[in-house]
Structures are given as structure tokens and as C-alpha cells.
Amino acid sequence: MSGSIERNLSALAEAVDHSQASGLVHGLDPRAKILVTLLFVIAVTSFGKYEVSRLMPFALYPAVLTGLSGVSPGRVLKRTLIAAPFVLFVGLFNPLFDRTPLLRIGPLVLTGGWMSFFSIIARSFLAVSAAVLLVLTTRFDLLCLGLERMGIPRVFVVQLQFLWRYLVLLAGEAQRMVRAHTLRSWGNRSGVSLKTFASLAGSLLLRTLDRAGRVYGAMKARGFDGEIRMLRPLSFSLSRDGLFLLAWGGYFLVCRFVNLPELLSGAVGR
Amino acid sequence: MSHHYLDVRDLRYAYPDGTEALKGVSFRLEHGEACALVGANGAGKSTMMLALTGLILPSGGTVDVGGTVLSKKTAADVRRRIGFVFQDSEDQLFMPTVFDDVAFGPLNQGLSEAEVRNRVSVALSEAGAEHLADRPTHRLSGGEKRSVAIATVLAMLPDILILDEPGSGLDPYGRRLLVGMLRNFRHTRLIATHDLDLVLDVCPRTIVLHEGKVAADGPTADIFRRADLLERCRLEVPFRMQNGLSK
Amino acid sequence: MHMADALISPEVGGAMWVVTAGLVAWSAKKLKEDPDEGRIPLMGVLGAFIFAAQMINFSIPATGSSGHLGGGMILAALLGPYAAFLTLASVLVVQALFFADGGLLALGCNIFNMGFFSCFVAYPLIYRLIAGTGRNRNRILAASVLSSVAGLQLGAFSVVLQTVASGISELPFGTFVMLMQPIHLAIGIVEGFVTAGVILFVLKARPEVLEAAGGGTRLRGVSLRTVLAGLAAAAILTGGVLSWFASAYPDGLEWSIAKTTGSEELAAPGTGLHSSLAGLQETTAILPDYGFRAGSGDDGAAEASEEAAWPNPDMGTSLSGLAGGAMTLALAGLIGFALRRSAGARK
Numbered sequence: 001m002s003g004s005i006e007r008n009l010s011a012l013a014e015a016v017d018h019s020q021a022s023g024l025v026h027g028l029d030p031r032a033k034i035l036v037t038l039l040f041v042i043a044v045t046s047f048g049k050y051e052v053s054r055l056m057p058f059a060l061y062p063a064v065l066t067g068l069s070g071v072s073p074g075r076v077l078k079r080t081l082i083a084a085p086f087v088l089f090v091g092l093f094n095p096l097f098d099r100t101p102l103l104r105i106g107p108l109v110l111t112g113g114w115m116s117f118f119s120i121i122a123r124s125f126l127a128v129s130a131a132v133l134l135v136l137t138t139r140f141d142l143l144c145l146g147l148e149r150m151g152i153p154r155v156f157v158v159q160l161q162f163l164w165r166y167l168v169l170l171a172g173e174a175q176r177m178v179r180a181h182t183l184r185s186w187g188n189r190s191g192v193s194l195k196t197f198a199s200l201a202g203s204l205l206l207r208t209l210d211r212a213g214r215v216y217g218a219m220k221a222r223g224f225d226g227e228i229r230m231l232r233p234l235s236f237s238l239s240r241d242g243l244f245l246l247a248w249g250g251y252f253l254v255c256r257f258v259n260l261p262e263l264l265s266g267a268v269g270r
Numbered sequence: 271m272s273h274h275y276l277d278v279r280d281l282r283y284a285y286p287d288g289t290e291a292l293k294g295v296s297f298r299l300e301h302g303e304a305c306a307l308v309g310a311n312g313a314g315k316s317t318m319m320l321a322l323t324g325l326i327l328p329s330g331g332t333v334d335v336g337g338t339v340l341s342k343k344t345a346a347d348v349r350r351r352i353g354f355v356f357q358d359s360e361d362q363l364f365m366p367t368v369f370d371d372v373a374f375g376p377l378n379q380g381l382s383e384a385e386v387r388n389r390v391s392v393a394l395s396e397a398g399a400e401h402l403a404d405r406p407t408h409r410l411s412g413g414e415k416r417s418v419a420i421a422t423v424l425a426m427l428p429d430i431l432i433l434d435e436p437g438s439g440l441d442p443y444g445r446r447l448l449v450g451m452l453r454n455f456r457h458t459r460l461i462a463t464h465d466l467d468l469v470l471d472v473c474p475r476t477i478v479l480h481e482g483k484v485a486a487d488g489p490t491a492d493i494f495r496r497a498d499l500l501e502r503c504r505l506e507v508p509f510r511m512q513n514g515l516s517k
Numbered sequence: 518m519h520m521a522d523a524l525i526s527p528e529v530g531g532a533m534w535v536v537t538a539g540l541v542a543w544s545a546k547k548l549k550e551d552p553d554e555g556r557i558p559l560m561g562v563l564g565a566f567i568f569a570a571q572m573i574n575f576s577i578p579a580t581g582s583s584g585h586l587g588g589g590m591i592l593a594a595l596l597g598p599y600a601a602f603l604t605l606a607s608v609l610v611v612q613a614l615f616f617a618d619g620g621l622l623a624l625g626c627n628i629f630n631m632g633f634f635s636c637f638v639a640y641p642l643i644y645r646l647i648a649g650t651g652r653n654r655n656r657i658l659a660a661s662v663l664s665s666v667a668g669l670q671l672g673a674f675s676v677v678l679q680t681v682a683s684g685i686s687e688l689p690f691g692t693f694v695m696l697m698q699p700i701h702l703a704i705g706i707v708e709g710f711v712t713a714g715v716i717l718f719v720l721k722a723r724p725e726v727l728e729a730a731g732g733g734t735r736l737r738g739v740s741l742r743t744v745l746a747g748l749a750a751a752a753i754l755t756g757g758v759l760s761w762f763a764s765a766y767p768d769g770l771e772w773s774i775a776k777t778t779g780s781e782e783l784a785a786p787g788t789g790l791h792s793s794l795a796g797l798q799e800t801t802a803i804l805p806d807y808g809f810r811a812g813s814g815d816d817g818a819a820e821a822s823e824e825a826a827w828p829n830p831d832m833g834t835s836l837s838g839l840a841g842g843a844m845t846l847a848l849a850g851l852i853g854f855a856l857r858r859s860a861g862a863r864k
Contacts, residue, residue: 005572008616015615016406041622046527049685059849067856079617087521090686097687113687120523120685127522128617135614141366141406153545155557159607161366162561167568167611168408169360174569191574191583194707198714201570201586205719208566209726214361215558217325221354222426223346223378226554231373231383261845364558 005175011079012168018071018136025069025137029234030146032241036061036248037134043252044126049116050102053261055126061248062129069137076136080128091120140164145234158228166211174204273336274301274351274429274458276322282330283314283321291317293482294331299430299458306469306490307462309479310504315462316357318479319432322460323354336429350379353428353457357435359415363407368399368418371407375426393425394418398447413444420451430458437465466494466508478503518669518701519627520676522620526683533679534625540633541606544599556600563592564604568611577707584704589635590644590664590712594727602636626679630672639668650727652720661716662709669705673697 019026025033044058066073098113135143141161148157177200181192192200216224236242254260276299283292291314299305309315320326322333324345333340335348356362365371372393376386394400397417402410410418416436423431436452437445445468452459452472461473469476469490476493478486480503486493493499497507506512522530548556567588574583588608592601606628612618619627648660677693680686688696719726 005569008572012615013409016409020404020406037621041522041620042527042531045522045525045530045622045685053843053845056843056846057849059846060852063849063853064856067853070857073853073857082617084521084523086519087523090524090680090688093692094687097689097692116685116687123685124521124523127620127622131614131621132617139367139404139406141370144366153542155545155548156541156603156607158557159560159564159603160610162364162558163564163568163604163607163611165364165366165406165408166562166565170562170565170569171572174573178573191576194575194578194711194714197573197575197586197711198718200573201711201715202718202722204570205566205591205715206722206726208562209559209723211361212555212559212562214356214358215364215562216555217320218356218362219364219374219558220554221323221325221349221352222375222422223349224374224554225378226552226557228557229374229377230370231377231386264845364561 005171005178009168009171009175012171014075015135016140019139021070023069023137025065026139027240028137028244029236029241030138030142031150031234031236032245033134033138034143034146034150035245037130039249039252040130041127043256044123046256047119047123049119050112052115052118052122054255054259055119055122057255057260058126058252060251062126062133065133065137069133071133071136076129076132079132080125084124084128087120087124091117094120142234145230148230149234154228170204170208173207174200177204275299275334275336276430276458276460277334278322278331279334280331281318281321281328281333283317283326284329291482292321292328295479295482295484296331297477297484297487299460302456302458303475304452304455304459304461304473305475305477306473307460307477307479308464308466308469308503308505309485313479313503314482315479316434319354319434319460319462322432323352324348325354350426351429353423353426353431355419355423355431355433355436357438359412359419362419362422363410363415366406367403368394368405368407368410368421369403371418372403372421372425375422379426389425389427393421396424397421397451412439413441413447416440416444416448417451428457430460431455432460432462434462435464436461437463437468466505467510470494470508470510478505480504518630518673518676519619520623520630520679522622524680524683524685525620525623525626526685527622529679529683530622530625533629534622537606537625537628537632540602540629540637544602547599548603556596560596560600560604560607563595564607567592567604568608571608575711584707584711586711586715587631587635587665587669587708589632589668590640590661591715593636593640594644594716598636598640601640602632605632605636626675630675630679634671634675635664635668638671639664643667652724654717657716657720658710658713661713662706665709665712666702666705669701669708670698673701 040058040061044055047054062076065071066076094117095111095113098111098116100112101109102112102115103110138146144157144160144164147160148154178192181196181200185192185196191197278298279296281292281295282290284290295314295318307315307318317326321328322335322340324340327342327345328340333348335351338344338347338351340348363371365374369390372390373386376389381389390403391400394403397420399414399417399421402414402418405414407415407418416439420433420436433452436448440448445465449468449471452461452468459473461469463469473490475488476486476490477484478493478499485503486496486499494508494511500507567586570588571585574585576582577584589601589605592604595601596604609619609624609628609631613621613624613627644660644664646660647663648656674694674697677690677697680688681690681693686693716727
């Protein structure tokens with residue numbers, strides 16, 4: 001994660017608040033949304049490395065979800081942009097290593113390297129936007145429930161839920177500690193010193209261990225016996241969730257195996 | 271019916287390193303009584319409450335909760351009867367949503383789904399938190415956390431409520447809501463607090479703890495008039511009784 | 518060191534998902550065999566701790582840059598390998614979902630790269646061997662540095678293998694390795710020091726914590742078999758991929774080219790937009806020297822096999838394809854916008 005703690009925390013808070021909204025997309029069974037997202041990512045990443053235009057029709061999915069769910073497109077875009085330093089870094093080597101010219105538009109020569117670089121960017125946007133939309137339109141506790149119904153081991157799902165619950169609290173504690181330290185030091189821009197980090201993290205860790213003990217006590221006080229029981233069964237409605245799954249799954253298949261952009265050009269031309 | 275009593279005799283507790291936190295505490299709470307537990311920091315309030323719920327096992331004395339004497343074997347049973355509200359709600363709200371947290375206790379009690387849902391909605395409305403059911407627990411304000419924490423405990427239908435500093439961290443409005451709630455509960459209540467004005471509003475009886483022992487036990491108004499006692503125990507006369515503001 | 522969806526192929530991503538899913542299921546099973554009620558809140562809260570600690574940047578001496586804690590070693594020391602692995606995995610899942618760190622397809626790779634090597638290899642085989650559960654400062658320091666370095670080197674190497682095997686990036690294996698390994702060596706050393714610092718801090722304040730956690734049954738639970746099985750799976754995978762590359766690089770490339778070049782990608786019919794674009798296309802035609810033709814799929818494949826480095830142009834890079842692509846993108850945007858407007862109007 002890049003960025004300051006503040007920014008990360010507010011991004012997380014935003015995502016949580018968004019996911020609490022109600023609406024068409026929010027109301028879908030999380031399993032359907034998870035499956036569609038996975039199909040989307042698999043389809044997008046399965047293209048050859050020079051493919052750019054055939055990735056474009058896939059943009060319909062994030063566009064439709066953004067439109068239907070009321071999430072602001074700016075927010076989605078912002079998150080896809082944050083995602084990418086490693087990708088860009090690696091991707092930029094492509095034009096360097098692959099100089100075979102592929103396309104000339106007037107005086108401009110596009111090499112294979114550039115085509116694959118653009119492909120990488122397109123993939124990144126698409127894949128990240130799908131994940132972002134999944135998280136902005138699905139309550140995390142329901143997402144976990146969906147994962148569990150799909151076969152993820154219960155101990156891992158419970159772990160996700162506890163982690164998510166205490167994440168904000170601990171990040172807040174970390175933030176306060178860093179602030180307190182910054183107020184007493186000469187504000188090093190790129191971070192605290194190694195020694196300071198060790199003691200900050202060390203005290204945070206000790207406090208965390210104490211908290212774990214207290215939480216366990218609270219759990220025992222309410223009858224905890226080793227098993228976390230969860231209610232709220234999910235209901236997968238064939239007409240709504242099944243349709244969502246089939247429709248988008250079908251669309252992705254079509255986009256993957258039919259060259260829609262060429263067809264569209266052809267149709268417009270005619 | 272009149273068995274929701276709490277009978278503590280010569281309760282003792284010593285830490286692993288030998289320090290004695292409780293040096294023989296005795297008192298009895300009757301069914302439906304609301305009693306405050308006051309004392310300086312370190313007097314032993316929190317330790318005593320942990321011992322009452324069986325989260326730590328006493329080194330001596332007995333704790334009788336409505337006929338069940340606390341022991342390692344009966345600890346789980348005792349916890350079923352006592353609803354303990356922690357000082358730090360963050361420790362008490364550990365499930366992803368409010369609903370999950372309030373349902374945690376009833377689910378562990380082996381109730382059916384319908385019963386659990388019923389308990390949850392009743393508890394949430396008693397605590398004034400029905401509108402928070404689907405909220406993630408980490409997105410609650412301090413006052414909301416406190417109300418939900420109380421709901422999590424109410425849902426188990428305890429006989430006795432024990433609350434550790436319930437007013438801490440609340441703004442005046444939240445505090446007022448809390449006072450209203452506490453006054454209306456029919457449970458036997460033991461409230462540990464520094465907020466002596468809250469005590470005046472909620473608890474007719476007060477136990478003063480000092481250095482691990484009971485320094486006084488009686489009607490709240492009487493105890494709060496004894497300035498020398500309060501000072502000896504590192505307490506102060508409540509604000510509204512200072513400067514002759516009240517009777 | 519996160520793999521991203523943009524650089525990965527479904528085959529590599531899927532394979533790593535299978536491995537990771539297996540490790541998760543295996544760890545869950547091992548934990549069930551050794552039940553510990555208090556472990557549930559502990560794992561959850563420690564996961565949150567690692568997450569929060571990773572948000573605190575520290576400045577790396579002698580450089581201007583900042584780094585952050587990995588945390589695998591600390592988790593393993595406190596929880597044992599299985600619980601630590603699951604905790605790290607959960608952190609990575611939340612990071613992938615909420616902070617777009619890596620991607621959903623690449624998540625399997627990331628959990629493996631960052632979880633398996635630190636929890637199942639570096640911790641039991643290096644850290645425990647050197648430092649045990651004792652309090653010797655020097656041993657802890659040495660153990661932390663060596664295990665961090667080892668874990669990161671192995672993880673970074675995995676990233677290289679996975680990226681190269683996916684074939685989306687053009688970075689040659691050698692270059693990539695030369696880039697990744699030294700950087701992660703440096704990162705590993707720094708992280709080792711930081712890890713040691715945290716462990717020593719905790720030891721000084723509360724020595725019983727690490728002894729209770731690290732001692733006894735926890736390590737006995739990690740059979741050498743588990744480690745070897747995981748390594749074997751990874752080795753088979755990477756060995757297969759490497760040999761595919763080494764012996765059949767041109768073939769592999771051609772195979773994937775041919776696979777994605779469908780016969781649908783033939784030259785366009787000649788009217789309307791196409792003819793006007795065709796005129797444009799004459800000027801912008803693929804340079805004849807290289808012998809490309811917007812020809813039939815077979816010819817393309819044959820040419821591709823002759824000149825393996827020259828990709829077939831019939832992969833959507835024709836101008837009309839790009840135009841169509843731009844149109845579809847615009848269409849998608851319009852549809853999304855329209856939906857938003859109608860949703861807004863309905864409110």
C-alpha cells in the first residue's frame with residue numbers, strides 16, 4: 001500500500017460506506033458477483049499480449065456496474081490509477097525490448113513493445129476496476145459469507161472477518177503513534193528511522209497482544225466454545241443472480257472469441 | 271424469581287507475582303438491586319468484576335450467583351447468568367456487524383435461528399440501537415458502540431448485569447441516554463464507575479472499595495455525604511453535591 | 518513485489534491459485550488438529566497489526582527511499598507457520614480487494630510468493646534453526662536477516678518466473694532476475710534488521726510472549742513433509758514452465774500467437790468506413806520489409822514460425838480494429854453514463 005495512513009484509512013472507510021448502500025447491484029448475491037468478477041479477470045488476461053482493441057468491449061462491465069450502482073466513476077478511476085507502479089515499471093520495458101514495428105499511423109510507428117504496453121495498461125485498468133467495483137458494491141461480511149458458501153475453509157473466512165473488523169482500529173492506533181512521534185521529532189519526510197520503527201511497531205504489537213487477550217475474554221464471557229457460528233443464509237435467486245451470472249458470463253465469452261471491434265467497424269462502415 | 275442474587279463472601283485474588291488485589295471482599299446484592307461500585311484506580315474494581323464473571327479464578331472466598339457457586343467447572347454456567355459490559359467496547363464488539371455481535375451470545379447458547387433473531391431485535395430495541403443492525407462494528411460512534419455492547423449482553427438474557435465504567439468516553443447526550451437505559455433495566459445491576467453523578471441517578475446503593483477491601487456499603491446519599499470517607503478512599507463528593515448544591 | 522493481473526496469464530495465475538488453495542486448505546486442516554480457542558482472536562488482531570504496521574514507512578539509511586515491514590517472520594514466531602500463513606494470506610486478500618495491491622487472479626501468486634516462503638521455508642528452516650526460542654540478541658539478529666533475505670529472494674525469484682511464464686511482459690528472464698534479486702537482497706537485509714528490532718523490543722518488555730508462542734507443539738506440527746510437498750509443487754510448476762521456455766521458446770510463443778489469432782481476424786471487407794480507412798491503411802500499412810500481410814491465419818502462423826520474433830499483425834492491431842475498439846470503449850462509457858443518469862432520476 002502506498003500513501004499515508006490517513007489516506008489509506010479514508011479509502012477504506014469510503015469503501016465500507018459505499019458497500020453499505022442498497023441498490024440493484026448491492027442486492028445481488030455475493031457469489032454471483034465474485035464469479036462474474038473472476039470470469040472477467042480470466043477473460044481479460046487470457047488475450048495475447050498485443051491485444052488492445054479486443055479488450056475494449058470488456059469496459060462495458062465496469063461501466064454498467066458503475067452506472068447501476070451509483071458509485072462515482074471518478075472514484076473507480078482514481079483507484080485504478082493508484083494501483084500501478086510495479087506494473088508500469090515492468091510494462092515500460094516492453095517497448096525497450098520489443099522493437100518490431102507493428103503499425104504505422106502517419107509518421108508514428110508503433111512497435112510491438114508499445115502495443116503490448118498499452119495492452120498491459122488496458123488489462124490493469126480493467127482488472128483493477130472489476131475488483132474495485134466488487135468491493136464497493138458488496139458488504140464485506142456478506143462477501144465472506146459468500147466465500148464460505150463457495151468452499152473457502154471456515155477458519156480462513158473467520159480470520160478475514162476479524163482482520164477486517166480490527167483493521168481500522170489498529171491502523172488508527174498506528175496513526176496516532178506516528179503522529180505523536182512526528183510531533184516530537186524533526187519530521188523526516190520518507191519515514192521514521194529504523195530504530196523508531198522497531199519501538200513503534202514493538203509497542204503496537206504488545207498492545208495488540210493485550211487486546212487479543214481481552215477480546216478472547218469478551219468472547220468467553222458470551223459463551224465462546226471454539227466455534228464461530230454465523231447466521232444470515234444467502235439466497236441465490238436464479239432469476240436475478242443466475243441471470244446476472246449467465247448474461248455477463250455469456251458476454252465475456254462473446255467478447256473473448258468474437259472480434260467485436262472489427263465487427264462494429266464493419267457495421268458502421270456499411 | 272427472587273434468585274437473581276449475587277452473594278460474595280471473603281473474595282480474594284492475588285496476581286501471579288504475589289500482589290494481592292482483593293483482600294477479602296464481602297457483600298450481597300438482592301434481586302433487581304442497582305448497586306454502584308466506586309473506588310480509586312487500582313482499588314480492585316476491575317479485578318473484582320473479572321473474578322465475578324469467572325474470567326479470572328479467585329484465590330479465595332466464594333462467589334454465589336443465584337445459587338451456582340463459581341468454580342472452574344461452573345464458570346461457563348455462571349457466565350450465562352452474568353452480562354458483563356467491558357470498559358472498552360472495542361474489545362467487546364468483535365464480529366463484523368452489529369447483528370452478528372448481538373447474535374453471538376444467543377448462538378452460543380444453542381438457540382434456533384428464529385429465537386436468535388428474536389433475541390437480537392429485542393436486545394437492540396432495549397438498547398435503542400435497532401437502526402444499527404447492519405452496520406459494521408468499526409463504523410460506530412463511541413455512544414453507539416456502548417449501546418451495542420450493552421445489547422450484546424442483553425441478548426443473552428442475563429440475570430445480573432455488571433458494567434465497567436459504562437459512561438466513559440460518552441458525550442453528555444450519550445451519557446443521558448445511558449442513564450435512562452440503566453434506570454429502566456429490571457436486572458440486578460452492579461456498576462463500577464468514577465461518575466458519581468451517574469451513581470446518584472441510577473444506584474440507590476453504593477459499595478466503596480479501597481485497597482482491595484470494602485470501605486463502605488450503604489445507601490448512596492449517605493455515603494456521598496461522608497466527605498472524610500470519600501477523601502480517604504481518594505474519591506470526591508459528586509459535583510452536584512459540592513458547595514451545598516443539593517441535599 | 519506484488520504480481521499484478523495485468524502481467525499474468527490465466528494459466529500461470531490459475532496454477533498458482535491451485536497451489537495456494539491447497540496450502541490454505543492444508544493449513545486450515547492442521548490448525549483444526551491442534552485446536553486453540555484463543556488463536557482465533559489472536560490471528561485476527563495480529564493480522565490487523567501487520568496491516569497497520571505495514572502502513573508505517575521507515576526510511577532506509579543511506580538511500581532516500583522508504584520501506585515497510587513484511588511481517589511474515591514475526592507472525593510465524595508468534596503463531597507458528599500454519600496460523601501465520603493464513604494470517605498473511607488474509608492480509609493479502611484484504612490488500613488486493615481494498616487497496617488494489619496486485620489483483621484477484623494474481624492473488625494466488627502473491628499469497629504463495631509472500632506467504633509460503635516466509636512461513637514454511639524461511640521460518641522453520643532458517644530462523645528456528647539459528648535463533649530457536651531463545652533470547653540471544655546476535656542469534657536473533659542473524660536469524661532475522663538470513664530468513665528475511667532468503668524469503669524475499671525466493672519470493673522475488675517466483676515473481677520473475679511467474680511473469681516470464683505468463684508472456685505478457687517482454688522482460689527477458691536474465692534481465693528481470695538481475696533487476697529483482699539485488700533489490701530484494703537489499704530489502705531483505707533491511708527488513709531483517711527491522712524484524713530483529715521488533716522481536717528484541719518485545720523480548721525486552723515481555724519475554725514470556727515469544728517463548729510461549731514459539732515453543733513446543735507449534736514447530737513439531739510442521740513436518741518436513743509439508744515443507745517438501747510445497748517445495749515439490751512449486752518445483753514441478755516452475756520446472757515445467759522453465760523447460761517449456763528453454764526448449765520451446767519460439768514454439769511456445771508461436772503456439773500462443775496461433776492460439777489467439779483466430780481465423781476471424783481476416784482482412785476486412787471493402788466498403789464504407791473500411792474503404793476510406795483502407796486508403797488510410799495503405800499509408801499506414803505494416804512495413805512491407807518485414808513481410809507481414811493482413812493475410813489468412815495459416816499464412817500468419819507459418820510466417821510466425823519462420824520468424825518467431827515477428828508477431829502476427831492480425832491480432833487486433835489493424836487500424837480498423839483500433840477504431841472499432843475506440844468505438845466500443847466510447848459506447849461502454851455512454852451506456853454507463855446513461856445508466857447513471859436514469860438511476861439518478863429514479864431516486
